[in-house]
Amino acid sequence: MTITTTSHRPFPLPKGPWIMAQTWNDVLFAHWPVEPAAIRGKIPADLELETLNGKAWIGILPFLLTDLRARFLPPIPVISRFPEVNIRTYVTYQGVPGVYFFSLDAGSRLAALSARHYFHLPYFHADIAFNKEDSRIRFFSRRSDAKAVFHTSYGPLSDPFSAQKGTLEYWLTERYRLYTAHNRRIYYEDIHHSQWTLQEAEAEFHQNTAAAASDLVLPHTAPLLHYAKKQHVLFWALQGV
Structure with a gap:
């Protein structure tokens, strides 16, 4: 993957070479608005909870991850393909917007352990079934302790479009930095990809205790x-602030 356009980014590309690439397939963005006070205490104090029109947002994103590889290497055996579901909100640090993850459940035990160790992210291993028939996806995730279950079916409804800057859709999806905390220190990791090609979607949520497992209450x-059907993503090295 090469970097061909950056005008859609809210801040410039990071310096230095990217170190990892992966592809996200059949992504569902499910977002709920919440009162900021409901989640302010659940993120590190050094991060500023970002709001839009007075609301914070909780996002749940199931998808299929493929083609995981390090720079100059082919996809990594065993952990190059697995389904994942993550729960996130939106934050800034010194004015730079990004994502903060409450949890990330992965269908690969090795990938979850590696991400916890090397990237200080709250990954958990889960048994996840990802099935696609035509344009309809069925996604079922159950964490090994059964405390987090996420079962949904979803698919696109509209023609594809790209969100315009200043819209809610752009604010929620065009995020190019993740923040995490480890040993009372804030870390960040930058990413890059093309602007999201989105479609309006419909979904049925058959069971969802994943948010509650992170002590979150959805409205x-x-x-x-x-x-979003597909997105190729580049990652830079984790940095401490």
Whole structure:
């Protein structure tokens, strides 16, 4: 993958070479607005919870990860392909926007252990079934302790589009940095990809205790839903602030 355009990014590309690449397939963006006070205490104090129109947002994203590889190397055997579901919110640090993960459940035990160790991310191993028939995806994830279950079926509804800067869709999806904390220190990792090609989506949530496992309470309102068929992503090295 080569870097051909950066104008859609909210801040410039990081310096230095990227170190890892992967592809995200059949991504569902499910977003719920919440009161900032409901989650402010669940993120590190050094990070600023980002809001839009007075609301913070919790996102749940199931997808299939493929082609995981280090720079100059082919896809990594055993852990190059697995389904994943992550739960996140949106933060800034010194004015740079990004994502903060409450949890990431992966269908690969080795990938989950590696990400916890090398990237200080709250990964968990889960038994995940990912099935696609035509444009319909069925996704079932159960963490080994059974405390986090996420079962949904989803698919696209509209023609593809790219979100315009200044819109809610852009604010929620065009994120190019993740933040995490380890031993009372904040770390970040930059990523890059093409602008998301989104579609409006519909989804049924058959069971969802994944948010509650992170001590999060989702509102009873219907979430905002978007679908993306595929995204190739580059990652830079983890940095301490």
